[in-house]
Amino acid sequence: MKRYLHWGKGISLGLAAVLSLTACSGGSQGASGKPEEGKGGDGSANLKMMWWGPDSRHKATLAALDLYTKQNPKIKFTPEYLAWDGYWSKLTTLAASKSMTDVLQMDGAYIQDYASRGTLEDLSDVDLKGIVDPKIIENSKINGKLYGIPLGHNGQGMAFNKTELEAAGVKLPAKNWTWDDFIAFAKEGRSKLPKGKYPIGDGSNVWDNYQYYQTAKGKGPIMVDGKKFNLDKDLWYEYQNLFAQFRKDGTVPPPDVTKAFVDNDPKGDSMASGTVMTKGVTVASVAVMEQLMPGKVGLTTMPVGPAGGGWAQSTLFLSVSSTSKYKKEAKEFIRWFITDKEAGKTLGTSRGIPINNEIYKELEPTLQPTDLISRKLLDTVIEKALPFYPAPTGWSEWVQTYQTEMEAVWFGKKSLDDAYKTIETMGKQIEAKLGGGK
Amino acid sequence: MTASRLKSSKLANHLLLTAISLLMLYPVIWWLGASLKKTEEMALPTIWPAVPMWENYSKGWHFSPEFSFAHFFGNTLMMECWNVIGAVLTSAVVAYGFARLQFKLRGFWFSILLLTLMLPGQVTVIPQYIMYNHFGWVDSYLPLILPHFFGGGAFFVFLLVQFIRGIPRELDEAAKIDGASVYGIFTRIIFPLLKPSLVTVAIFTFIWSWDDFFGQVLYLSSVEKYTVGLALRMFVDQFEIQWGQLLAMSLLSIVPSVIVFFLAQKHFVEGITTTGLKG
C-alpha cells in the first residue's frame, strides 16, 4: 500500500542520512589526522596540543609546530586552539573524560587546581639549565614539583594616565612609591582633578588587592600553604576603612560606576575611558592599555611596603597531561619550544616576553611599542617584587563570597563588621576542611 | 466602514508597527555603526563613525590563518541543513503518535518527554561528553546533528502535539471512513495541515542550533570544522578584543537566520483559512 511505501521511503531516507553523516565525519576525522592508538614502534607520535590566545598567537604557534615537524619528521601535531572563554570549560570536560591533550597551555590561576588533583605530569626532570632563571623555576614549583614549563615573564604593576595627570598638575607616581605616597597621591588627585575623574579606582571588593596590602606590610599571604587562613584583622580594617573614606569623599568612583567598568573595553575600561587615572596592570595586559591610549600610559610599581610590592613571576606555562601516551616526546617538544632560536623568532612575543633571555635579545630590535612597554613594566617591578599568591585549590568560593560581601557593603546593604564576620567564618571553615587532612 | 475610515485605521496600524519595529531595531542600528568604528571611537556616544571602516568586514572575513569566514559559514549551513531536515520530519511523526494515538504507557512516556526539558543541561554535559567520547564521535558533527533526528527535541514535539490537538477529529474520522489507516491519516491529513507549525519548527531549529556555543565548543576540536559561532569567539581573547571585527562578523553571522525567517514566513500567510468542514 502507498502509505507503507511512503514510510519505507521515509525510513530509508533517514537511515541514509545518518549513515552518510557517519561516513562524512569519519572521513574528515581521517583527514584531520587523528592520532593512532598506541605509539608507532619507530618513535613516531602525534601530539595533541591545546592553547588559547589571540589570532596572532595562533598563527605564530602553528608556524612553530610546522617548524618542529620539519626538524623532527616523526612528530606530528593535532593542534586545537580556542578563545580564553571556552578554554577552561572545555579543558575541565576533557579532564573529566580523561582525554586531555598531550600538551596544554596553562595559566597561573588554574595550574594549582589541575596539579593538585593529579591531572598534570611532573616536569622536574626537564633540563632547563641556562635557559630559565633557577629562581623562576623555584617560584613556579608547586609542592616541590614543576607542573608547567614557564613561557614568558609576567609581573604586576600600575599604569597611570600620564597626559591627564600632568594637565591637572598632579605629581606623577614614582617607581617604588610607598603606600603613604599612594594615599598622598590620591588626596592630591581628588583636589586637583575635575569632577567625574578620579585619581584611583576602588578595588576593595577583590580579595587579592587587599592581599597586596597585607603582603607589602610583611604579614604574609592570606592562605598559607593552601590550607591556613591568615587574614590580619587590624590590617584588613585599616585597608577597608581607608577605602570607605575614599568612597565617602569621592576619591574613588561610586559603587555603581565601579561595577559598570568593563576591563579593556574601549568605552568601559576604567582608565581608557578617562575616568580613573590609575589602574593595576600586568606585563601581559599592559600592551592593551597602550593600544587603547597610545602614548598616554605611564608605568610604576604597585605601592610597596616594607616587604616589597606587586609580583614578578611567570604565569603562562606549557604542561603535559598525566594521561598522555607521549610524555617523553611532549617534554622534548616543550623544551625545544623555549630554546630553539628559530622557534623563538617565529613565536616572537605572542606569549609575552620570552623567558629565555637569549631569545629575547634576538627579538629586541624588532619590538613594537606595545611589546616595549611590557618589557618596561617588567624591569620596573622586578626589583621589589614579592611572590605571586593565587587562590589555592578549594578557596574559589571564599574568593567569590569575599566579593559579594564587600559589594554588599559598598551598596549599603551590609555593615563592614558583618562582612568581616562572614569572610572570617568562611575562611576558618575552609581551613578546617582542608587542614583536617584530605 | 467607509473607505476613508478604513484608510486611517490602516495608517494607524502602519504607524504603530513602524514605531515598534524601530524600537526593536534601534540597538541593531547602533550595532551596525559600531562595527564600522575604530576601536578608540567605540567609547563615543555617536551612532555612526567619522570614517566607516569597511575593512573591519574584510579583515574579519579573513582573520583566520587557514580559512576565510566563508568556510565557517559553509560548515554551519551544512549542519543546519541536516538539523532542520531531522527536526521537521521526526518531530511531526513523534507528535502525531502522542497526540492522536492511544497506546499503553502513553501518559508515562509523555511525562518523561517533558521531564527531559526540565533538567538543566549543565549537569548532563559531562556524562554526555564521556558517552560521545566513548562512541568516538568527538570532533565531529554527529553529537550536534543526531539528536535532531530523534524527535527534534521535546520542545518541538510538545509544540506540535498542541497544534495537532487543535485539528478537528472529524477530519480523521472522514479519512478513516474512506479507508485510511493511522499512517494514512498522518500523511494525508495531519502532516499537510501542520505546515505553519512545521515552518516554525524549521525556523527555530535553524536559529537555536546556530547559537549553541557550548555544544560546538565541546564537540568540534579542529578549526576546519568550526562553526561561525566558534570562529567569532576567536576574536575575544583574555585581554584584547578586536571590537570592530567582532561586531562586523557577529552582524554577518545573523544574516542567514534573518534570510531564513524572511523567506519562511510567507508560509504563515498561507495559513489555514478553512478546515474543510463545509462538506
Add this chain to the structure above:
Amino acid sequence: MSNVSALQDDAKSRPKTAAGRLSRLWSKNRSETNAAGYIFISPWLIGFLLLTVWPIAQSFYLSFTEYSLLNDPVWVGPQNYANIFLNDQLFRTSLGVTFAFVLVAVPLKLFFSLMVAMLLNKNLKAMHLYRTAIYFPSLIGGSIAVSVLWRNMFSLDGYVNHVLGWFGIQGVGWISNPNTSLGTLILLSTWQFGSTMVIFLAGLKQIPSELYDSSSVDGAGKTRQFFHITLPMLSPVMFFNLVLGVIGAFQMFTSAFIITKGGPVNSTYMYALFLFEKAFKHYQMGYASALAWILLLIIAVLTGINFLVSRYWVFYESEGGKAK
C-alpha cells in the same frame, strides 16, 4: 464432530452482545494502535534510550557524590542535598532571584507576544518587513554582541538614560546597581519575545476565518471576538507558551552569564548560573547535580500544576470542548 466443535469455538469467540462486539473491535484496534503508537514515537524513544537516558541517570548518580571533574567521583550519600537545604545561603538567594525573574518575565513576554502577534496577523502591506524587524532581536540570542549592546544601552551615558533625559528623568547605572540589574535582564528577555510571538502567530493563522465572519454577521464587535473566539481557540498555544515559558525562565542562564555574571551583590545570580559555577568554577559537579535535580523537581511540580489547572481554561477543538 470437529466441525461442530470448530463452529462452537467460533461461536464462543464471536461475542454475542453489541457491547461485546464493540469491545472486541476495540481491543483489536487497541493492539494495532499500540503498535502504531510506538512506531510513531520510536524516533524519540530510541534517541531517548540511546543518547539521553544514560547521561540523565549519571547526573542523578553524581548528585550523591563529590566530584571535582578532575578526580573520580566519591560517594557521599545525601550529603549534598542536606547541605543545600540546611547550610547554603546562596541556594536560597539564587532561588529567590530566579523566582522573581519568572514571576515578572513570563507574563510580560506572553502579553507582548500576543499583542504584537495580533498586530502582525493583519493583512497590511510590508507585513513581512515588519515581522522580520520585530523578530530580529531574538536572533541575536546569546552572542557576545548582546552583552556589549545591552551594557551600552543601559550604561550611565547610554541610550536608555539619554531617552529618559528627554523626559527630564535622571538615569542611573542600571546594570551595575543591584536594585535594577535584574530588571535589565527581564527587559532583555522581553525584548527577545520573537519566538513566543511567532508561535502565537502560527496559532492565530490556524483559527478558521469563518468563525470571525459568522460572528460579525451575528453582530459581534472586536472585543467580543477576542474573548470568545481568539482566546479560546488560541488556548492550546497559550498553554504551550506558558508551560515552556516557565520551564525556560527557570533555566535562564546566558544573559546572566554574559552580561552581569550574577552580580552585583548576587542580584542577578540566576539558579542556572549558580549551578554552572558550582560545577565548572568551584569543581563541585556532585553538588551542582544535586542542585539540578532539585530544580527539576520544582519545575516538574509547577508544570504539573499548570497541567492540572489547564482543564479549566484550555479548549481543544479536536476533543470537542474541555481538555483533559
